[in-house]
Amino acid sequence: MNIQEYADREMLAIDVANALAGELEAALLHNDTVALAVPGGTTPGPVFDSLCAADLEWDRVRVLPTDERCVPADHERSNERLIRERLLTNRASVSQYIPLYVPGAEPEAALPEVESLIAPVLPLSILVLGMGEDMHTASLFPGMDGLDKALDSQAPTLIVARTDVQPEPRISLTAPVLDGALSKHLIIYGQAKRDVLDKAMSMPPEEAPIAAVLSGMTVHWAE
Structure with a gap:
């Protein structure tokens, strides 16, 4: 794991x-298409605002969320909404988006299709993650039902996450899929999350899910 510190969040x-x-x-030099998995939430927005203008063959990039709330794509809590508004614009608007949530279907029933x-x-190809102060990443929450399945090396690609602390079910990429990315980046802000990350490094993934994906990770941190 490599930690890069920045003077401020704008520079990060x-x-x-x-x-x-x-x-x-x-x-893109070595592959016909590449996959970029990104989080929702407020943290990655400024990164997306710059990345979307990059001069790339975006039509060969497949973008998907690391996890998704089971809400319509125009809902304020939808990760797809943030990704479309902040990343899939400008030059990146020609990228193909792969959604995790199928409207009108029970999450578990839709998993094979997705x-x-x-x-x-x-x-x-490239993974960008965030982390909560509870040490969750994507929608892999400590203590949630099915976490052991999501962490297993033989886990399926996706899992439905249902927790008492979230108002709706979520669909998440599982730990081996996240950890198998060829390049991994974690973005965190503030001393509290830096302290949490330091603590998570010595904890088992069952208690600190972020620990399951830290090997080879580049951590980007600013106060």
């Missing part, structure tokens, strides 16, 4: 966007 966003653009360009869309783009 610019530098991470440049790094991701460079990795995408390099991956997994069939994801299978051709694995392994992920």
